[in-house]
Amino acid sequence: MNYQIVRSKRKTLSLQINQEAKLVIRAPQRLSEKDIQEFVIEKSSWIERKQQQVKSQLCEKYQFEEEEMFLYLGNNYPLTIARDKYALSFNGEAFELGTDHGEASAIFKGWYKQKFREIALPRIDYFANRHNLKFNDVRLKAQKTLWGSCSNNNNLNFNYLLIMAPMNVIDYVIVHELSHTIHKNHSSDFWRLVEAILPEYKSAKKWLKDNGHKLKRL
Numbered sequence: 001m002n003y004q005i006v007r008s009k010r011k012t013l014s015l016q017i018n019q020e021a022k023l024v025i026r027a028p029q030r031l032s033e034k035d036i037q038e039f040v041i042e043k044s045s046w047i048e049r050k051q052q053q054v055k056s057q058l059c060e061k062y063q064f065e066e067e068e069m070f071l072y073l074g075n076n077y078p079l080t081i082a083r084d085k086y087a088l089s090f091n092g093e094a095f096e097l098g099t100d101h102g103e104a105s106a107i108f109k110g111w112y113k114q115k116f117r118e119i120a121l122p123r124i125d126y127f128a129n130r131h132n133l134k135f136n137d138v139r140l141k142a143q144k145t146l147w148g149s150c151s152n153n154n155n156l157n158f159n160y161l162l163i164m165a166p167m168n169v170i171d172y173v174i175v176h177e178l179s180h181t182i183h184k185n186h187s188s189d190f191w192r193l194v195e196a197i198l199p200e201y202k203s204a205k206k207w208l209k210d211n212g213h214k215l216k217r218l
């Protein structure tokens with residue numbers, strides 16, 4: 001488990017889940033790392049429950065207000081509301097949403113889906129051609145629980161909200177699903193194939209585990 005230890009003159013251990021859902025441990029100066037680890041393991045169900053609570057607050061729905069930050073390719077960009085504009089535009093520094101826009105959530109979803117088509121779909125062809133992996137159809141959905149899937153007859157599904165994530169994370173999910181065209185499981189052979197295609201996949205996998213909830217606010 002990932003945590004930060006803050007040592008002080010205190011006599012007892014205390015656990016705290018901070019605003020980013022990270023575990024912070026306050027500990028006496030001389031207490032050994034091993035004792036701390038044992039305490040963390042003992043309290044792991046409490047820790048997990050608290051972290052889930054904080055994470056679910058973190059992924060509260062977007063309000064579509066001025067200055068609210070929206071993720072795109074791993075970076076946050078502020079939203080501006082423009083009176084005389086229609087729909088949604090992005091100028092590389094900010095999103096601009098017209099006031100006459102209908103349902104903001106649907107408009108953002110449409111925008112992200114379009115960007116996924118432009119940016120991520122060519123990556124699927126790139127990895128498939130390069131590594132001789134065959135797939136049938138690609139479908140895009142905004143799923144609540146899945147980032148991607150691969151059916152028995154090698155139809156691929158992707159959650160287009162992934163376009164909010166950094167490029168290496170998008171590549172990882174693409175390579176993960178393409179690797180399922182060969183291995184329909186998560187065996188060590190499967191992971192060896194993923195690693196052969198994307199040697200750095202572990203950091204992307206971790207990013208998704210730590211930040212995936214931020215992609216589901218629409």
Ligand SMILES: [Zn+2]
Binds near residue numbers: 176185
């Ligand atoms: Zn899988």
